[in-house]
Amino acid sequence: MTQPAAPLPTAASGKLTPRELRGLVAILVSIALAVLDTAIANTALPTIAADLNASPAASVWIINAYQLAAVATLLPFAALGGIIGHRKVFLSGIILFVVASGLCALAWSLPTLTVARVLQGVGASAIMSVNAALIGLIFPPERMGRGLGLNALVVGTCFAAGPTIASLVLSVANWPWLFAINLPLGLFALTFAWSSLPTSPPKAVVFDRLTAVLNVITFGALIFALSQAAQLGSMSSVVIALAVFLIAGALMLRREVGHPAPMFPLDLLKRPMFALSTLTAFCSFATQGLAFVSLPFFFETTLGRDPIQTGFLMTPWSIVVALIAPMAGRLSDTYPPGLLGGIGLAILSAGMVSLAIMPADLSATGIVIRMIICGIGFGFFQAPNQKALMTSAPRERSSGASGTIAMARLIGQATGAALVALSFGMSGTHGPVLALSIGAGFAAVGSVASALRLVARNA
Known part of the structure; x- marks a missing residue:
């Protein structure tokens, strides 16, 4: 397999060339693996802890190690991608992620699994730091929303479907297979990526x-x-x-x-459109984190549903995101992201309010309708917001914008999870209701921030 010397232009017909299509598939498969491994370990944690004879408190580091490594290295990898090229960082991330997944599957103790998860998080960080920038190289600016819509579909559905996928795997196999299944998928993505990803010219800038x-x-x-x-x-x-x-x-x-291209994108955050888009992303993912950590407790403790029913009740959100995100991406090529994101997050806020106030004797149909409303709102915002972040930054700062997208998502989700714990500590059995209410507030703030981009855009 040979390394391409330069990116190929998109076909004149407006359709992707076969090489561009292979590159896009490699990006989407890789980001799916990175996002899924953020979510599946939560579901498998009790099983893994019991098998490795680890205490619940100690086993939490299986999750923490991945999150710490991923978030801590995101912006350095994004900066490195801007210097040596996005393709090199992405390929290195896939290779490290695949190797680390194999080590996770072979781990025989909590320390070995934790170290492997650190390496896996670093690999995932390299993938996530430049994936949006690579999509920006594949799609021309006037069609970028379509590519980012597919990216939003993968991110939204994989995070939401992670617990369900983990439960299905654990029903037929033991926990190492949660990591072993990354090997064939990762090698498939690496094969496509190696020969198909576009390249960006290196820059004469020293990595600090x-x-x-x-x-x-x-x-x-x-x-x-x-x-x-x-x-x-x-x-x-x-x-x-x-x-x-x-x-x-x-x-x-x-x-x-x-610094002309700071690692922490302070220069980009001085741009009103970029800053508002970042705030919108943080608020929306904090809402998602609040929802997906608190809703299982809400369904099981407050509404009396069993774990299987809970899994089915959580599914409509991810299904609707999968249906809405590509459409929203296409619409973002025509309509302002501020308008689309504002509408989407207003719908999400209304859906979160409806979940917080629903009665304990509500039917499954009533719950599903509320989850569908949330899925519509979340799916409608994500791709337009990613496009706003990428297009409001200069092209030479695409790495910084790409890293910011992933950083806002991960920190938002972590903030949401922390606020759920705070809600439980403050309100006890009413903690899920408080968490959902806080989530509605975050979505409302995000909706206002998104709408303000209409003014920033005109300015």
Whole structure:
């Protein structure tokens, strides 16, 4: 297999060439694996802990290790992609992810699995940091919404369907197969990606290793603080982690003053359209995190549903996202993302309110309707918002914009999970209702932020 020398232009007919189509398939399969491995471990955690003779508190590091590694290295990988090329970072990420998945499947103890999950998180981070930038190289600007719509479909459905997929795998196989199934899919994606991904020219910019280290410390400390809060850890560990986050973050920002392409995209966040799109993404994914962590408790403890029924009741959200996201992507090529995102998040907010106030004796049909409303709202916002982020940044800063998309998603989801724990601590059995109400508030704020982009766009 030979490495392509330059990106191929999209066919004049407006359709993707065979090579571009193979590259797009490789990107979507890889991002599906990265997102799924964020979600499936949650479902399998009790089984894995029992098999490895690990305590529940210690086994949480199976999840934390992946999240910490992924978030902490996202922006450094995005910056590296802008220097050496998105393709090289993406291919390296797939290779590391596949190798780490094999190590996870072969792990014989909690420490070995945790180390393998760290490597897996780093590989996933490399994939997620540049995937939107690569899609931007495949699709011309006037059709980028279609490509990002497919990306949004994969991200939304995989995160939502992760627990269901994990349950299906565990019903017929033991937990190592949750990671082993990544091997053939990852090799398939690598084969397509190697010969088909577009290349971007390298830049004569030096990669700042010290800034990268400060970035890892900054966001690693933030995710650790959120994880400790979500798991009701000690207050001292949360406070110390937040202090490290603030100090390391301040040093990182000070070091990057005047940099033409800062690793933390402060230059992009000074652009109103980009800043509002980032806020919109954070709010929407915080809403999703609040919903998908709290709803299983709500369905089982408040509504008295069993785990199988809960799985089916959670499914409509992901199905509707899969149906709506491509359509929203196409619409974003014609209508302003601020309008589409504002409508979508307003619908999502209404759906979250309807879930929070539903009676305990509500029928399954009534619950499904409410989940469909949420899925419509979430699916309608995501692709237009990603397009707004990519198109509001200069083309030479596509790596920074791509990394910001993934960062806003992961930090939003982690914030949502931490707020669910806070809701449970404050309201006990009424915690799920409080969490859903907070989620409705986040979606409402996101809707307003999205609508403000109409003004920013005109300005």
